[in-house]
Amino acid sequence: MSTSRVDVGDRLERHGATPARESTPSARAFVLEVSDLSVHYGVDANMVRAVHDVTLNVRRSTVLGVAGESGSGKSTLVYALTRLLRAPGVISGGQAILNVSSPDDPTQVTPVNLTTASERELRRVRWSHVSIVLQSALNALNPVRRIGREFDEVLRTHRRSLSRSDRRRRAAELLALVGLEPDRLDRFPHELSGGQRQRTMIALALALDPELVVMDEPTTALDVVTQREIITELAELRSRFGFAMIFITHDLSLLVELADEIVVMYAGSIVERANAGELYAAPRHPYTLGLLESFPPLHGERRELTGIAGSPPDLAAESVGCSFAPRCPFAMDRCRAESPPLAPLGDTGRSVACWLHTEHSVVPVPAPLARRWTVPSGPAAPGVSR
Amino acid sequence: MMTDVVAPVARLSARGLTRHFTTRVPGRILAAKRVTRAVEDVSLDLVAGRVTAVVGESGSGKSVLARMLARIVTPTSGELFLEGNAIALRARRTLDYAAQVQLVLQDPFASMNPVHPVRHSLERPLLIHGAHKAEVDELARSVLARVALDPPDRFLDRYPHELSGGQLQRVSIARALCVQPSVLLADEPISMLDVSVRLGILNLLKGLADHERLAILYITHDIASARYLADETIVMYAGQVVERSPGTVLIDEPAHPYTQLLIASVPDPSGAARVDRGAGESRPFVRAEEGCAFALRCPHATSRCRHECPPAFVIGEGHVSRCWLHADQAPASSDLATPGRQREGEATKT
Numbered sequence: 216m217s218t219s220r221v222d223v224g225d226r227l228e229r230h231g232a233t234p235a236r237e238s239t240p241s242a243r244a245f246v247l248e249v250s251d252l253s254v255h256y257g258v259d260a261n262m263v264r265a266v267h268d269v270t271l272n273v274r275r276s277t278v279l280g281v282a283g284e285s286g287s288g289k290s291t292l293v294y295a296l297t298r299l300l301r302a303p304g305v306i307s308g309g310q311a312i313l314n315v316s317s318p319d320d321p322t323q324v325t326p327v328n329l330t331t332a333s334e335r336e337l338r339r340v341r342w343s344h345v346s347i348v349l350q351s352a353l354n355a356l357n358p359v360r361r362i363g364r365e366f367d368e369v370l371r372t373h374r375r376s377l378s379r380s381d382r383r384r385r386a387a388e389l390l391a392l393v394g395l396e397p398d399r400l401d402r403f404p405h406e407l408s409g410g411q412r413q414r415t416m417i418a419l420a421l422a423l424d425p426e427l428v429v430m431d432e433p434t435t436a437l438d439v440v441t442q443r444e445i446i447t448e449l450a451e452l453r454s455r456f457g458f459a460m461i462f463i464t465h466d467l468s469l470l471v472e473l474a475d476e477i478v479v480m481y482a483g484s485i486v487e488r489a490n491a492g493e494l495y496a497a498p499r500h501p502y503t504l505g506l507l508e509s510f511p512p513l514h515g516e517r518r519e520l521t522g523i524a525g526s527p528p529d530l531a532a533e534s535v536g537c538s539f540a541p542r543c544p545f546a547m548d549r550c551r552a553e554s555p556p557l558a559p560l561g562d563t564g565r566s567v568a569c570w571l572h573t574e575h576s577v578v579p580v581p582a583p584l585a586r587r588w589t590v591p592s593g594p595a596a597p598g599v600s601r
Numbered sequence: 602m603m604t605d606v607v608a609p610v611a612r613l614s615a616r617g618l619t620r621h622f623t624t625r626v627p628g629r630i631l632a633a634k635r636v637t638r639a640v641e642d643v644s645l646d647l648v649a650g651r652v653t654a655v656v657g658e659s660g661s662g663k664s665v666l667a668r669m670l671a672r673i674v675t676p677t678s679g680e681l682f683l684e685g686n687a688i689a690l691r692a693r694r695t696l697d698y699a700a701q702v703q704l705v706l707q708d709p710f711a712s713m714n715p716v717h718p719v720r721h722s723l724e725r726p727l728l729i730h731g732a733h734k735a736e737v738d739e740l741a742r743s744v745l746a747r748v749a750l751d752p753p754d755r756f757l758d759r760y761p762h763e764l765s766g767g768q769l770q771r772v773s774i775a776r777a778l779c780v781q782p783s784v785l786l787a788d789e790p791i792s793m794l795d796v797s798v799r800l801g802i803l804n805l806l807k808g809l810a811d812h813e814r815l816a817i818l819y820i821t822h823d824i825a826s827a828r829y830l831a832d833e834t835i836v837m838y839a840g841q842v843v844e845r846s847p848g849t850v851l852i853d854e855p856a857h858p859y860t861q862l863l864i865a866s867v868p869d870p871s872g873a874a875r876v877d878r879g880a881g882e883s884r885p886f887v888r889a890e891e892g893c894a895f896a897l898r899c900p901h902a903t904s905r906c907r908h909e910c911p912p913a914f915v916i917g918e919g920h921v922s923r924c925w926l927h928a929d930q931a932p933a934s935s936d937l938a939t940p941g942r943q944r945e946g947e948a949t950k951t
């Protein structure tokens with residue numbers, strides 16, 4: 216409805232943001248635009264810099280994968296940009312703009328600054344425009360409430376026109392989308408398996424047909440067969456409803472299959488960003504290479520793998536230079552003195568934060584980080600070898 | 602064949618290991634009893650210097666099997682042999698058995714006592730197993746070095762919360778090793794750990810088998826990690842062994858439809874050799890009441906499958922599949938020879 220759009224715009228004006236009278240091309244192309252977002256936990260000496268100057272865009276109807284080892288700041292990033300961050304977490308800089316499109320006219324887009332939005336605005340966009348499946352989703356359902364009540368609540372607050380029986384019917388439809396029988400609505404969470412609970416959370420996230428769904432490790436606690444089923448379902452749902460997705464996992468091989476574009480995080484920063492197939496076939500950052508080599512392959516010669524030596528840095532300590540330097544097999548003097556910025560890699564459309572790839576680097580790029588890569592036919596066609 | 606001259610002696614053997622659980626299902630009128638066949642008729646040999654991998658999805662009975670082998674859970678039926686000697690399963694677990702067969706669990710945070718430093722976790726089992734007070738410090742240091750926690754001084758006096766997950770899992774492996782076991786049972790030792798440290802633990806286990814001749818049981822639902830380590834691979838479904846093979850034959854050439862499903866489910870960025878995905882159209886873990894346990898999910902199921910439980914068929918050297926699709930092959934007469942009884946004339950039948 217156009218009235219509500221004006222409403223959001225008015226409020227944004229008070230916050231100093233400019234509402235788009237006419238949607239800019241970038242607002243139409245990207246559902247989410249995050250720039251220089253930084254988050255820290257706590258203060259003073261114990262301050263943990265969990266997310267540092269993160270900039271990323273999520274193109275409409277595509278999947279952005281976020282990879283990185285434990286503690287790299289993946290969850291903190293999505294908590295911050297959906298404003299679910301709790302104390303002692305603080306957004307210390309940057310912004311996240313959600314480009315909300317009008318249900319009547321998808322070319323009409325209103326930017327909502329999530330970092331400054333009021334609770335009321337947030338309530339308006341959560342569920343309806345952006346929804347999130349949290350990492351702890353397996354325990355996110357209220358144990359003493361039947362599944363049906365969770366759905367009823369979301370539908371009742373956001374779809375006032377629906378009658379009780381309409382809501383029940385809609386809930387059953389949503390469960391059917393993720394392959395669950397309607398009788399599950401009368402069950403308690405503990406009566407469902409882990410996979411069924413995770414499916415329920417996904418159905419709930421899709422209840423109001425959002426433009427962006429954020430999933431934080433939705434399948435990590437599940438076994439591979441269940442994971443495969445859920446991933447397949449998600450892909451189908453996405454092609455049907457056209458929502459964009461941010462998918463977080465430490466399983467880079469899963470992301471390569473699922474995502475269009477991938478960002479790799481290390482110690483709170485993005486160290487590499489590329490098209491999924493390209494990232495897999497031709498990684499440019501030493502950390503990405505290490506992550507890819509941490510998964511034993513299912514095919515080919517059995518050979519010893521070493522993974523990544525050492526452990527991630529203490530984010531509470533002030534660091535100088537590249538945060539990966541202590542573990543990097545290619546580290547140079549410069550790496551220990553200066554921190555490399557995330558910079559475009561020639562005209563490839565990808566970016567990397569590593570001194571090896573700067574134009575004026577005197578050191579030749581090591582062979583594993585200089586693999587050739589040819590453009591595949593599709594936008595994200597994994598499986599391009601060499 | 603009787604010429605088992607070089608046949609390695611199994612450190613720990615299981616024959617027909619079975620465990621059923623009876624649970625009460627509260628009904629509207631009467632409480633019904635339900636029997637969960639958690640593990641059914643599993644036989645295996647854990648051999649010095651070799652890694653036996655057991656793969657299966659959640660609920661397939663892997664942990665119950667490991668706990669029976671560790672003698673924490675009493676089998677409903679079946680036999681265990683340690684170094685060829687039959688174990689009296691009704692009797693209490695002896696201290697010697699506990700020292701010989703050690704279990705490492707999935708969650709290192711839950712399995713270490715948070716109020717004690719690492720030193721305590723290592724020295725206590727040493728003292729229980731009869732080490733002298735004077736030597737425990739030295740022994741604790743040497744065992745930390747074996748799991749590559751160097752220098753030991755940096756770790757002995759730390760508390761569990763001061764260690765990373767990977768370091769803590771090394772400590773729990775060290776604790777298992779300090780009593781000099783000959784068999785190590787590792788129940789999903791890497792599934793709770795971060796990607797970057799998983800390989801370190803896998804390489805550690807491999808080293809213990811290769812260089813220290815431990816017999817290792819490696820339990821996982823990640824078939825790719827099994828492929829990385831295994832000298833023998835066993836696939837379990839609903840408590841049964843559905844396929845087994847030497848090395849990783851069954852991963853490279855899966856014969857059983859369930860193994861094919863497992864492999865097709867693994868994220869595979871290279872997209873190579875994708876197996877029939879039809880098998881993936883399944884719903885929650887289900888077990889047919891009669892016939893083949895996998896029949897309700899199997900894309901190849903026939904009416905025979907739904908009524909008759911398939912026996913194991915030999916489809917290659919040491920490669921066995923429990924599936925009617927292989928009915929044209931010879932049935933595996935009895936899985937494995939009974940250890941310790943050969944002298945009494947019961948030689949291997951295969």
Ligand SMILES: Nc1ncnc2c1ncn2[C@@H]1O[C@H](COP(=O)(O)OP(=O)(O)OP(=O)(O)O)[C@@H](O)[C@H]1O
Pocket residue numbers: 256257263265283284285286287288289290291292302303304350465530
């Ligand atoms: N409430 C908190 N107080 C202090 N530090 C925190 C808090 N929550 C998270 N951190 C720290 O922030 C960093 C990033 O944590 P985050 O949970 O975002 O990582 P992650 O990439 O999601 O890891 P995982 O893969 O384990 O989920 C870590 O170093 C973590 O220890």
Ligand SMILES: Nc1ncnc2c1ncn2[C@@H]1O[C@H](COP(=O)(O)OP(=O)(O)OP(=O)(O)O)[C@@H](O)[C@H]1O
Pocket residue numbers: 622623624637638639657658659660661662663664665666822
């Ligand atoms: N003490 C018990 N009482 C009743 N049933 C049990 C008990 N322990 C295990 N079971 C059942 O036995 C079956 C096998 O469980 P088990 O824990 O061995 O599975 P698993 O293969 O280790 O699974 P996961 O990968 O989730 O660890 C399950 O159906 C489980 O519910």
Ligand code: SF4
Pocket residue numbers: 500501502537538539540541543544545546547550555568569570571
């Ligand atoms: S900047 Fe230097 S230390 Fe950092 S990843 Fe690149 S080569 Fe390694």
Ligand code: SF4
Pocket residue numbers: 857858859893894895896897899900901902903906907911923924925926
């Ligand atoms: S016996 Fe039948 S149902 Fe069972 S796995 Fe083989 S083909 Fe499938």
Ligand SMILES: [Mg+2]
Pocket residue numbers: 289290291350431
């Ligand atoms: Mg997280």
Ligand SMILES: [Mg+2]
Pocket residue numbers: 663664665788
């Ligand atoms: Mg288990």
